[in-house]
Amino acid sequence: MRKVAVIIFCLYVLFISDLRSEYEPVTRQLLILHSYSPSMEWVNEMNSGISEIISKEHSIKIQITYEFLEAKRFHSPEYFMHTAQAFKFKYSITSFDAIISCDDHAFDFIRNYRDICFPGVPVFFCGVNDIYQELNYEDIRGIFEANPLQANISLMRKLMLNLKNILIVIDPNTRTNNVHRERIIKEIIPDNTDIGIEMTGNMTFKELEEKLTGLPEDTCVLYFSYLIDSTGEYLSHIPIAERLLKRCNCPVFILNKIYLDLGVIGGYVTNPRAHGAAAALMATDFLRGVPLNNLDARDYMNSDLYQPVFNLRKLKQYKLNLNDLPQNYQLYKSKSEFEAKTSAILPYSIWAIILLTVLLIYLLYIYMVNRRNQLKLLNRDMEWQSLTENLPAVVFRIDQQGRYNYINSSISRYFGINKEALLNRTVKEVGLSEVISKIDEDIVLPIFEHKKTLKYEYNYVNPLTNEEFYFETRYVPEFVNGKVKYILGIVLDITQRHQYQLELISRERQYLDLFNSLLTGFAIQEIIFDDNGKPVNYRFLSVNPAFEKILNLKKKNVIGKLVLEVIPDLEPYWIERYGKVALSGESVQFSERSAFFNKWFQVSAYRVGEKKVATVFMDITDNILMSEELQQRNLELKGINKELQDKIDKAVWQMRDNDHLLVEQSRLAALGEMLSIIGHEWRQPLNSLGLIIQDIKDSREFGELTEEFFSQKVNNVISILQTISGTIEEFRFFFCQKQVEDIIDIGTVIRKTVNFIRDRSSSEGIEIITELEENCLVEGETSEFAQIILNILANSFEAFQEQSIPEKKIWITLQRRENHNLLKIADNAGGIAEEFLDKVFLPYFSIKTKAKGTGIGLFMARKLVETKFKGSITLRNKKNGVEINIET
Numbered sequence: 001m002r003k004v005a006v007i008i009f010c011l012y013v014l015f016i017s018d019l020r021s022e023y024e025p026v027t028r029q030l031l032i033l034h035s036y037s038p039s040m041e042w043v044n045e046m047n048s049g050i051s052e053i054i055s056k057e058h059s060i061k062i063q064i065t066y067e068f069l070e071a072k073r074f075h076s077p078e079y080f081m082h083t084a085q086a087f088k089f090k091y092s093i094t095s096f097d098a099i100i101s102c103d104d105h106a107f108d109f110i111r112n113y114r115d116i117c118f119p120g121v122p123v124f125f126c127g128v129n130d131i132y133q134e135l136n137y138e139d140i141r142g143i144f145e146a147n148p149l150q151a152n153i154s155l156m157r158k159l160m161l162n163l164k165n166i167l168i169v170i171d172p173n174t175r176t177n178n179v180h181r182e183r184i185i186k187e188i189i190p191d192n193t194d195i196g197i198e199m200t201g202n203m204t205f206k207e208l209e210e211k212l213t214g215l216p217e218d219t220c221v222l223y224f225s226y227l228i229d230s231t232g233e234y235l236s237h238i239p240i241a242e243r244l245l246k247r248c249n250c251p252v253f254i255l256n257k258i259y260l261d262l263g264v265i266g267g268y269v270t271n272p273r274a275h276g277a278a279a280a281l282m283a284t285d286f287l288r289g290v291p292l293n294n295l296d297a298r299d300y301m302n303s304d305l306y307q308p309v310f311n312l313r314k315l316k317q318y319k320l321n322l323n324d325l326p327q328n329y330q331l332y333k334s335k336s337e338f339e340a341k342t343s344a345i346l347p348y349s350i351w352a353i354i355l356l357t358v359l360l361i362y363l364l365y366i367y368m369v370n371r372r373n374q375l376k377l378l379n380r381d382m383e384w385q386s387l388t389e390n391l392p393a394v395v396f397r398i399d400q401q402g403r404y405n406y407i408n409s410s411i412s413r414y415f416g417i418n419k420e421a422l423l424n425r426t427v428k429e430v431g432l433s434e435v436i437s438k439i440d441e442d443i444v445l446p447i448f449e450h451k452k453t454l455k456y457e458y459n460y461v462n463p464l465t466n467e468e469f470y471f472e473t474r475y476v477p478e479f480v481n482g483k484v485k486y487i488l489g490i491v492l493d494i495t496q497r498h499q500y501q502l503e504l505i506s507r508e509r510q511y512l513d514l515f516n517s518l519l520t521g522f523a524i525q526e527i528i529f530d531d532n533g534k535p536v537n538y539r540f541l542s543v544n545p546a547f548e549k550i551l552n553l554k555k556k557n558v559i560g561k562l563v564l565e566v567i568p569d570l571e572p573y574w575i576e577r578y579g580k581v582a583l584s585g586e587s588v589q590f591s592e593r594s595a596f597f598n599k600w601f602q603v604s605a606y607r608v609g610e611k612k613v614a615t616v617f618m619d620i621t622d623n624i625l626m627s628e629e630l631q632q633r634n635l636e637l638k639g640i641n642k643e644l645q646d647k648i649d650k651a652v653w654q655m656r657d658n659d660h661l662l663v664e665q666s667r668l669a670a671l672g673e674m675l676s677i678i679g680h681e682w683r684q685p686l687n688s689l690g691l692i693i694q695d696i697k698d699s700r701e702f703g704e705l706t707e708e709f710f711s712q713k714v715n716n717v718i719s720i721l722q723t724i725s726g727t728i729e730e731f732r733f734f735f736c737q738k739q740v741e742d743i744i745d746i747g748t749v750i751r752k753t754v755n756f757i758r759d760r761s762s763s764e765g766i767e768i769i770t771e772l773e774e775n776c777l778v779e780g781e782t783s784e785f786a787q788i789i790l791n792i793l794a795n796s797f798e799a800f801q802e803q804s805i806p807e808k809k810i811w812i813t814l815q816r817r818e819n820h821n822l823l824k825i826a827d828n829a830g831g832i833a834e835e836f837l838d839k840v841f842l843p844y845f846s847i848k849t850k851a852k853g854t855g856i857g858l859f860m861a862r863k864l865v866e867t868k869f870k871g872s873i874t875l876r877n878k879k880n881g882v883e884i885n886i887e888t
Contacts, residue, residue, distance in 0.1 A: 027061045028097045028287045030054075031118070034068045035105035041238050041258040042272050043068070046102050046127060049276030057284045065096070071105035072174070072227055073234055084113035091117065093819065098283050101125040101142070102276070104176050122292060126279035127272060129176055141295050143278045148268035148306050149180070152222060152253050153188055155267060157195070159320050160251065162218050165196040169244070170224040172202050177224060204229045205240065212248040220251040223259065251318050257309065260332045265318065266310035274304035303328070394491035397478070400448055402426040402440050405486060414471070414493065416464035435460060444475055448484045451477050457494070470498040520618040521547040527582040527611045528562070535579020537562050541612070550619050551597065569596050578613045581605045591620065600624045692716055744782050746821055746888070747772040747814055753789045754812070765808055766800060772814040776821040778888045780869045788864050791857040792825050792884055799829035826883040840875055
């Protein structure tokens with residue numbers, strides 16, 4: 001019985017060893033996707049709730065990435081599609097473990113585009129309106145924003161005893177608010193027919209301010225939000241709410257906590273901070289390992305999501321009874337002692353400010369009267385000079401002698417002369433260009449006689465910068481007592497306009513060249529309609545040379561004429577199609593045969609003006625005939641193709657069978673290598689096990705088998721069997737077909753592989769030196785990467801056996817580059833002849849003897865690297881051996 005127990009215990013140690021593996025927690029990646037801009041108070045509050053929960057989580061490490069859709073400003077389908085493509089590119093190498101989606105637009109974006117940019121990532125949402133209560137997603141959980149609209153209406157009716165009207169301020173330009181508007185129309189208004197309920201329409205911010213200013217006393221306001229007015233102007237929540245609500249003299253109730261600082265009464269409000277915290281709690285539970293099916297949003301909802309919150313100061317201002325407030329209400333602000341003291345002296349302070357303001361206005365009026373009288377005494381020319389001094393145009397005044405009475409500083413920019421040098425002098429006296437001198441003599445001075453305003457254009461080259469300008473100068477006579485005393489000139493820089501004109505002329509010429517050189521026919525026709533609006537004819541307005549060549553019609557015989565005059569037998573459908581384009585404005589492309597010309601035409605027609613259609617066409621008769629001939633040829637080729645395809649399919653299946661045989665042969669070769677290693681490692685333990693058994697037998701025969709001696713030997717046997725069991729586990733690590741992992745650590749695989757063959761390398765005098773960086777990860781199967789390493793090391797071991805090298809070494813280095821891993825395996829086993837370097841990765845090629853080499857080790861290594869790990873492998877001679885580089 002004792003022997004049976006020992007055997008059973010040994011089998012347990014050998015085959016039922018502990019298979020649990022410890023792992024080091026990895027960082028969890030969390031994406032927080034907001035619908036709106038980070039500048040919004042709502043977004044900041046929601047972020048605060050999320051951050052508060054995640055900062056308290058210490059069992060796992062969470063890396064947060066923020067994205068903001070800014071959907072208040074940009075919400076077209078094209079914008080969201082481009083954003084999804086941008087996210088796909090931006091996070092192509094980032095794998096998120098979960099997503100927190102904030103508000104409606106982000107939630108809709110996730111539902112529509114998650115498969116494009118974040119496929120399969122679980123989503124936890126918050127701030128989503130309850131219009132989306134039906135979800136058909138197993139991996140989406142979250143908190144709906146059940147808007148407390150009816151509760152606020154009931155609260156307003158209870159607190160405001162004389163209430164007759166309610167104005168609901170709600171933006172009609174956002175999708176979410178439009179859903180709420182429909183709810184108000186269908187549910188709220190029918191349930192409250194005894195009071196008037198009005199919603200704001202599509203109006204400007206100014207119009208809404210005026211409406212809020214003129215509300216009667218028996219009215220109160222329920223404020224949703226108003227961000228985009230009828231002109232398209234956009235303002236954020238807090239600035240526009242502050243601008244609108246400070247003009248309102250009636251009580252204001254709200255549904256959003258962020259408006260409590262703006263002088264409102266309060267109400268049942270949505271707490272964005274609590275919504276963000278609830279979603280973050282669900283997300284962190286999931287990231288800690290709680291299954292999605294065990295996460296119920298109802299478990300994370302609490303009273304903080306929707307709170308009755310009120311402003312005590314406003315309640316007292318409108319004399320509202322605190323006893324009428326709902327249970328568990330909160331006061332947002334309580335009146336401090338300082339505020340009480342301040343309110344006591346506030347009336348006196350206001351009167352003092354009013355008196356000081358009146359006094360300040362009176363003193364300011366006296367000052368302004370005196371200042372105005374002083375300004376009247378200043379020289380009119382000084383006012384005019386100060387006005388024109390900083391203009392970009394050159395402004396000047398010339399007297400009857402041609403002297404420049406005034407000129408501004410822009411003269412130096414264009415004419416290369418300081419204004420002080422020309423002041424009270426003529427252009428001849430300062431030696432300015434003869435062009436300017438001639439203009440003054442021939443153009444400017446005669447104005448003193450004919451007294452007419454004149455415009456003149458010319459070009460001028462700045463002598464200092466050699467820069468050429470084009471100017472337009474306007475000369476205006478200044479009259480004193482009916483006579484021209486001065487001529488005012490304004491020089492405008494039209495260089496850019498002149499260049500545009502030249503470019504326009506050049507483009508017109510290019511257009512004419514293109515028009516005349518087109519190989520396709522082109523024509524512009526004016527469609528003729530009858531009294532019923534039916535197209536009955538068209539007139540040729542313009543045709544190009546290709547038109548004449550294709551239709552064999554001369555331009556002079558068609559321009560200005562009706563088509564039925566030129567082609568009496570024209571098919572009616574040509575006129576009908578062109579008439580439809582002229583009426584609808586929709587372009588058409590079609591191919592049609594004209595019996596008159598006995599040709600096929602490919603035509604594009606589009607409207608170019610009222611009742612005008614442009615047509616571009618080309619003769620495709622030859623193409624049609626060729627197409628018919630090709631169809632006949634295709635029928636003949638189908639039979640030939642089918643026969644060839646059958647032969648190709650047969651060859652492909654044969655090649656696939658060969659590939660399977662080659663892969664199996666590689667695995668058998670690697671298995672033989674492993675069995676050799678296991679045999680080497682088991683030889684010593686099995687010898688020891690035999691000696692122990694012999695020692696026990698001898699002790700029993702000589703009567704020396706004590707309990708203590710027997711227990712010691714049993715422990716030694718168990719230790720040896722555990723060693724052998726460990727070898728089996730390592731063997732399973734390399735050749736378990738089902739061991740598939742999404743991500744493997746290359747360094748871990750290399751270390752286990754080296755440890756597995758450590759005894760063999762030591763016995764053969766080979767030193768393996770490793771230098772491995774951490775976190776070098778790759779997608780794939782552990783056993784396949786281990787097979788790559790073993791195949792390479794096996795080649796090195798066999799090379800060492802054929803060489804007499806005193807210090808046998810193998811170097812293994814692993815580095816992480818920017819976007820890939822680099823593995824180098826080098827030895828000093830003598831290298832490979834240069835003529836064989838380009839053949840080492842071919843199947844069945846080996847430079848070793850047939851007894852030692854199969855020629856498939858490096859071939860399978862290359863095949864696994866390229867097909868399974870999407871990488872590359874190269875080999876080169878280096879120093880006294882070879883170096884293999886693997887990039888993944």
